[in-house]
Amino acid sequence: MGSSHSSRSLSLTPTHSTKHFYFSPSKLYPNQNQIRNLINFKSHPFLCSSSSSQVLPLKCSKAGEFDTQAKSLRTMADVHGIDRELLQEMVYDALVWSSLHGLVVGDKSVKRSGEVPGVGLSHSPIALLPGLFPGTHWNQACELSSIFNELVDRVSMDGKFLQESLSRTKKGDAFTSRLLDIHSKMLQIGKKEEIRLGLHRSDYMLDDKTKLLLQVELNTISCSFPGLSCLVSELHRALLGEYGKVLGLDYRNVPENYAANHFADVLAKAWIEYNDPSAVILFVVQAEERNMYDQHWLSVNLRKRHNVKTLRKTLAEIDREGVLRSDGKLIVDGQAIAVVYFRAGYTPRDYPSESEWRARLLMEQSSAVKCPSISYHLVGTKKIQQELARPNVLERFLDSEDDIAKIRKCFAGLWSLDDQDIVNKAIETPELFVMKPQREGGGNNIYGDDVREALLRLQKEGSEEDGAYILMQRIFPSVSPTIFVRDGICHKDHAVSELGIFGAYLRNKDKVIVNEQSGYLMRTKVSSSNEGGVAAGFAVLDSIYLT
């Protein structure tokens, strides 16, 4: 395994060079039974995060010529020395660190924890140590970020392409249909979005067989964890700063992560472009949100770094309290809105009545910068992902052959359900496919024998519903032993991971103001619950260790 290192940090103290082994099964924790047991913690030392703050960002640095001479024998010996006590210490430190640094979520067992801040807090579920990730694939994912940002913007401008590509989906999926209606209205009235803001997250898995980095999906609305992801990276860097020598790991191989700052900075830049100093940024939120602290980190950063105020409202509240002024300005609860940042509105569940749809339309009609606009939102649908994967489609939107090749390289197989050959193949070998509905938020995907059943049912019914699905090549990511920490308890299991790369894009008319990779997030879950992707179920927050 090659180790990656930022050229910018080569000027620092030389890294303790190691072979990166610790995620190899049965090596770090020779007695798995010891560790598989649930462990409760009581007493224990502490944590340092000092050293981590003195280092330059690794970020998207190239994986370079870092010394990785394997000192395997010595290192192996160290690893065998890691015992239950050390593990307890590390877990205790991680729990303390999380509590003191705001790496927290609402505890689902406490009723008000999704409504009232400060009550029913719990540390965020995490992986104790960062997941190994090859530096070359990390570089690839980072490089893709700005290309995808640009692609989303280009595709969003082609209203006809969106409408046509989604025309069959519209018939089978009521939610996408409503979004398309709003989109149509905007096309009809000739609505122009001159300031366009995208805060995306492109999710990837590493396919174990082909060793290819394959895109799982591109999220263009309500990307979660910009706030907490950087804390997880900071925690992992701090833990390795403390225990790295014992583990044979160098904290500098965990890329620094500034997603919360970056996203806040770009929101503030959009606010500046809107150019109304009295206006605020509207966070569109769900009424109950246990992940509220992830969002609060952005608000606090907006206030602290840019003196920009934010306002939190549900779609229903926006319907009640929002008005559109004749000059197009959106006013909510008496406050002018410069930017609408959606952390809700991506799932049909967020629109229980017409009220919410009115709110969405109201915002779309306004001059406020939408993150995302209805067009950006639609570009993120599974169907568009699949359309873009068809031959010669990327070429309609991107100029650079190089960029097109890079993007295509990360596309998994994606097919429409009107491709009968593929449908037949999926009925024969359903384990090689995932059936994905338009609906966002994970957990709706169909796997295994259910794929066959669903396809046969759709064929029999001959309904329009098949437009609501796409077929995707099933990715089989590599499985690694992982230490999960949830609810104050640690346990070891085998896990799969998904890497999300945050990307930010801001333009005003012809001027691209921001187009950057803005941080990352690893989500890791028990591999036996692989079906459903990491978004579904019980993924924990994680970061990466470059190899």
Added chain:
Amino acid sequence: MGSSHSSRSLSLTPTHSTKHFYFSPSKLYPNQNQIRNLINFKSHPFLCSSSSSQVLPLKCSKAGEFDTQAKSLRTMADVHGIDRELLQEMVYDALVWSSLHGLVVGDKSVKRSGEVPGVGLSHSPIALLPGLFPGTHWNQACELSSIFNELVDRVSMDGKFLQESLSRTKKGDAFTSRLLDIHSKMLQIGKKEEIRLGLHRSDYMLDDKTKLLLQVELNTISCSFPGLSCLVSELHRALLGEYGKVLGLDYRNVPENYAANHFADVLAKAWIEYNDPSAVILFVVQAEERNMYDQHWLSVNLRKRHNVKTLRKTLAEIDREGVLRSDGKLIVDGQAIAVVYFRAGYTPRDYPSESEWRARLLMEQSSAVKCPSISYHLVGTKKIQQELARPNVLERFLDSEDDIAKIRKCFAGLWSLDDQDIVNKAIETPELFVMKPQREGGGNNIYGDDVREALLRLQKEGSEEDGAYILMQRIFPSVSPTIFVRDGICHKDHAVSELGIFGAYLRNKDKVIVNEQSGYLMRTKVSSSNEGGVAAGFAVLDSIYLT
């Protein structure tokens, strides 16, 4: 009311000058009924803490010639404008800020919250806004800090004085008796404590009638809240940074508070004096501690600022895992201990068996720096407080007449129960007295008619038990309207407050290394539950606003 201002911060942007009125009843919140109702929060803007970090510490600055021209009319109008919505905003912001910045405690409704970090977290109960405090009294309290530090050290060196003063207490109080036994043993073996470390907190109330700053007690063991108190001050500064203009308050009048850093720094200095780089600092803790984050802030700071490791152990664990090497070094769980920092051991409840007493003795016999030593611990007893208040006693320990006068000025009336005139007076007018047992931790004091009953009972029984009590003048602090925030809910009530001044003292033989005021803490509770002092019952954390 005079406003205080640091001369060091006069170079900053001029302060928005105001009349400090906001704690006057019925002014800030014209419709009290509106606010007395419990309020649940859902949606709202956010918080900034930026500006507060750019300002020089006020700390113990003299209350100076700060412009306080009363702009009462304009200001009154502003205050009438403060409505329920603004209050909700501020509370929401305070709750978010607390969650993100580690101003947290274990929630007593969650079983494991006192044992496992990261689970069952809740924001710390707080006062939403800092309590008004006169700058002159603040200066007085700060000035007293180093004199009390010195006094404790001097008294601690007079073993005979301690033993004699506490001889009657010994008969009536089993706990103090055990402490005295350890103390006697140390005297017998001629144990010298060359490195002496005190982390004290002197608690004061402002007597409403006399306008005097009166000492409630001097804590020399296990002073709580150095970790969280500075966060409360930071929160209040941040809130006033955000809402100060509307409220007519200047955040710079909330003194900056670095108690967590200071205490960590002094612990680290004691560690340096001990001069064993391989040794760690032992935190003696209770098995269940919902205030653990207050302690964790010190550990984290020790690690981050000084690379000093800490170890958390209960007295029972120390008994099991501790050994005394022949050279006097204390080893616990295989680790050499440089400093023993007690956050337990101050109450009989912490010594359920002989095991805990063995641990205490073991530590006392060792060469480790004790914070506190048995002598320092005894100096903090109520009886010694009362003895020091007797005529000509301070003179035995302090040289400076000026210092003696300053200390004496803050002493409330303190009497032994063998002073029959005072006992008679207390039986006649019990409402003017508090009867205090030796036991630490508050909540054991006797008030009102119970004082009469207790005194009559003791007289009748003619037991030795009266040595376990002292009589103290009852202090009647001024009552102020306060906004309490607990469990995510805010309510307004009338409150009394107690100001604690943290003090740190470190010497090695003849060299005084540290003697300083190290931060502060205001604790505030509903005035109707005044009895028992703020330490008992339901005090919230608070900071001060200098007037």
